[in-house]
Amino acid sequence: MEKKDVTVLQQQVTLLRAEGKYKEAIGASYELIKLGNEMNSHKSLLVAYLNLAASYYCIGDIEEAFNNIEAYSEICRDRGDETDHLQLFNVLFLLYDYNKDYDRAKQTLAKSIELGEKLAKYNIISNGYSNLSHVLMLEEKFEEALHAAEQGLKIAKLHTPASPILEIRVSLNIALAYIGLGELEVADTLIKEIENQSVLDSFIREKSQSYILRGKWHVKQKNWKEAMESFNSAKELVVTYQDLYLLKTIQEERCKICDEMGDIQLGYLIQKEYISLLNEINQRELSLKAIKLEVKHHISEMERKANLDFLSGISNRSYLETTANDWLKKAHKENENVVCIAFDVDDFKTINDKYGHLCGDEVIKQVGKVCKETFSENDLIGRYGGDEFVILLYGETIEQSLLKVEKLKIALRKLHIESKSESLAIKTSIGVADNQKGQVKEFKDLFLLADQSLYLAKQNGKDQVLLYTAMHE
Structure with a gap:
């Protein structure tokens, strides 16, 4: 295979993973590893292992994700450039965050921010501070979370060309930190600024997060009716892009609000929706398990064939x-x-x-x-x-x-x-x-x-x- 064909396969692997075709991405990644070894192409191996890690993460196989991160890390240490190291830090953060290993998550973000500063990658630095703020809020360290998010906003403003959505992502965390601190007037002002940004119409995920943020603000004020309306609006948007786990969080919030409102009939309807959603999540998890089994079977079959002599049918x-x-x-x-x-x-x-x-x-x-x-x-x-x-x-x-x-x-x-x-x-x-x-x-x-x-x-x-x-x- 020629060098240009390997480049095409690298692009194909990345595209398959980006499109959510994880099983196909995993299969293509193993093919890329084989070619990378044959052609001594460390860049092919890096692309393959990175996409394997991300694909396994997305289908819920965290152990395999970590195994491929380790393989990526070994090559990255010896042959990778600084951009490769930056990719490593970004995917490691996802895994540590998933496992609630907040100390490692923060250490990884610190490295990502430091390298992002060296490479003048302002979007990476800003996202790094935003993710750091997210972790600190999970630890209920709201003062530190606010400081990290404000740093992220400062850096986001340096990005060229200007990126309003980059600034909004950090601003969401700033407002959430103020809610955590009980500074509701400041939070209200920030939320209104975010809600008035027309760019949100092009970014459904961030728009749904703005509704969730407003809902949390109303919960703090004990404005139960308004809180329910905000979470209802968030639910309608999240349904369109089928983030079941975020929907689960929204439904849990809606159930709590019904209890506070004493609205038994609405609470009953929301509980029915919640149970239906849990069943859907369960079915999705069963499907993911089936995909994992199918993928592992496919990989095992590939490994078996790779170890066999094609003519005699015994080991090569x-x-x-x-x-x-x-x-x-x-x-x-x-x-x-x-x-x-x-x-x-x-x-x-x-x-x-x-x-x-x-x-x-x-x-x-x-x-x-x-x-x-x-x-x-x-x-x-x-x-x-x-x-x-x-x-x-x-x-x-x-x-x-x-x-x-x-x-x-x-x-x-x-x-x-x-x-x-x-x-x-x-x-x-x-x-x-x-x-x-x-x-x-x-x-x-x-x-x-x-x-x-x-x-x-x-x-x-x-x-x-x-x-x-x-x-x-």
């Missing part, structure tokens, strides 16, 4: 080497035995030359099938390359392993491949070695011992098994 060399190295490290710690069986098909080149490569491919397929039928799922079976196969057995003695090798030889001798009206018998040479009481810690060294035995088996006339240790007795 990459997976074989990685897993074998893990086994050998574990065996060294646990003082366990690992046996390596390496074998290939005798005169395989002759088969290809005489009967054609399709026949040779069929030999590889059938040998792989016999290996899977002969060994258990606990054994590691792989195609090393060409016609050479490797099988690793964990926790088994040489004697136990040789019994399995004998079963393999018998099964392979029974195998016949039909080609050009002929039946080809399959013969193999096999080399066996173990990890020498834990001394061998890497697959390449263990394979070398088994491969040497395989080579000598060929030299000694083929169609036989040779044990590495036997050569030193």
Whole structure:
């Protein structure tokens, strides 16, 4: 794939996530990771991991979101530029806020603001202060929240071109902080200024938040009827963009107001709406779980296919080497035995030359099938390359392993491949070695011992098994 195609995929991943197509974004992100590794494109990996984190966050899988943030962070630390680091801080804040880890949320915002100042990204700095104000209000630190929001407004005014909505977002927090402090007249003046901004008509979310803000102001004044009207207006807007969790907050406020008003009939109707909403949220969460299961199944299937040799149907060399190295490290710690069986098909080149490569491919397929039928799922079976196969057995003695090798030889001798009206018998040479009481810690060294035995088996006339240790007795 060319560089321009990778760039297109980067854009596609970001667009899919922005459109809320999280399952598709996750699938495309894993494809981008594969290409990024193949082309050594760290920017592709950063885009992929960032969008994976955001997508998993949006479908509620916070654990996977954090896993991908960690992957992003590692690459960002070594290869990322300052803009990449800024992206990291922004997505980390969302996760910490979600988990109510306010200390980390504030630490991350401080880093985001500091880097935003260095890069003169006034919108980032302003949003950083606005988010900081939000966190401080959750902690009921209204004086500090007010100061942070005022700083955010000051910075928002420096943004060019002028951004009225950026200023409104911070002003909403300023007014809310004043309500928290009980300074209702000041809050009223600010809310009126916000309500008179015509730009709100183009930003439904912020407009709904202005109604919620006015509703909270009325609640503080115990103006129950006016508070209900404000929350009703907010509800109508929020329904249009289906933020169910914000709707839940609004419905809870409406229920409380009904209690204060003593309006039993209206309270009953709102409770019915609330119950219906909770059912809808429950259904959405069930759907998200289904999506997560489907996504994870899809990813598992992708990983499974990535680890398989397409021709033989057994593990490929990459997976074989990685897993074998893990086994050998574990065996060294646990003082366990690992046996390596390496074998290939005798005169395989002759088969290809005489009967054609399709026949040779069929030999590889059938040998792989016999290996899977002969060994258990606990054994590691792989195609090393060409016609050479490797099988690793964990926790088994040489004697136990040789019994399995004998079963393999018998099964392979029974195998016949039909080609050009002929039946080809399959013969193999096999080399066996173990990890020498834990001394061998890497697959390449263990394979070398088994491969040497395989080579000598060929030299000694083929169609036989040779044990590495036997050569030193």
